[in-house]
Amino acid sequence: MDATAGKELTAVEQMLCKAFPDVGPFGTSALEKALRKLEKFELACQGDDWADPECKATNTEALQYARARAVVKGLSWSLRESLQARGRTGTIERLMEEPFLGKSNATKIVEIFQTGTCQRTLARFERGEAPLDSEGNVRMWAHRHEHKATRPMTDGPAKVELSSVLCISAMTAIKLVHERNIRSIAQLRDRPEIVRELHGGHRLDHSLRFHEQLQEPVPAEDACEMLKTVRETVRALRVPRAAGWHAELVGGGRTRGRAGHDVDILLWHKEEMASFLSSQGPVFVLDILLGVLVEQGRVLPKGEAYFSRKCVASRHDDPRPYLRQIHMAQESSKGFENLQYDHHDKFFGIWRSARTGKLHRIDLVVCSHPEELPFARLAWTGTRTLNRLMRLRAIDLGLYLGAHCFVARGDREGTTETKVVVDAQAGRPPEVITLGKLEPLPFKYVQSEEDILRVLACGTNAFAKLVDPTNRNA
DNA sequence: TGGCAATACG
DNA sequence: CGTA
């Protein structure tokens, strides 16, 4: 029996029941692009979520646009046909039956679909003006806190352009516009003394210099070459069972079947961890791999370009931090926020094509423990919006979902126990696992992305469309 | 009607 | 504050 039978689905459940193809059948790509632009304007003008430590507010507008775009991608009916058959009002009503769309966003979607823009938000953002709220008032300040507002909603195009530079965040772009009157990348390039003040060092200098190249889509030929080179290089390393290392595309390369401006590669091994112990201490496969790739001239070195490596030694404290009894027993007001989780070793850097000499962003992620592979795959395949939806769903079930495992939050009223339905297929008795506070769900129940999605669907196949990564472009 | 909006690391 |  369906675990959700007898009650209405939550908005998050409705979303996860959908498929999000890269290109849908109903001609909504211009609408999706407009909603993406609105999200980017909101992020660039307000700062990303939690960007201001003094004012911990969610960027609700950006979140709404991201969700609205996902809803449009997941629509199983045609806006065009609905507008013909039911008219504007009928279509708005139908949109309001979709998750996360109220009257305001439904109306906006119809306006953008019919006219290509939205007069009170998108058109104003594009002219560098502050948008209007649903009552027609100018939304001059982020977070609606007029008295301590430091972030005007004007100059959207300048802020979007500046924050697209690697190493320049939304908050830095906002300061450049309003404190230094810098309104484009070209203007920033003409002011080396201001660039120096940003303290980005050689990484920022390099990002600015090669910005256009780094924004270009990576040609399929180069993406293939990157994957092949990484795979062959890791398999030739002097590490335990080197031939057992795998390299696969995640990110846009997996959800869309083609790379965007970067290439995301996940490295994993059936038996080995991301690092091993030598007499000198832990050795990271990623470090050795990067050493070779830098030497071969494929990856730009730390002293030359953007280069961010994150490895952790605590992996070899046995057992893992999040499996330690001491952590499960630890109670704190902050819940599991104080937990030190292990993490996958990562590299964010610049690749130089052997074919064209052009530079491209590359992300390498090394799955830290073999059994965490499905969680690493799911998280690093994304998209960002889909990750947020899946993690919201996990919260609904009393679970934490990260890139490593499920952990019981144990923060519900009255009990610290969390019941997890790992299987509720028709014709079988449901299998329910009971977890204590901060106890991880044993990996034997989650051996694939499909298993994770089934747990999120309370043991059913309600979210099975998302098993295919090309349906994950939310 | 008010709390909540994903989660992580250097 | 930067990145995913």
Next chain:
DNA sequence: GCCA
């Protein structure tokens, strides 16, 4: 915008 959703939900207890």
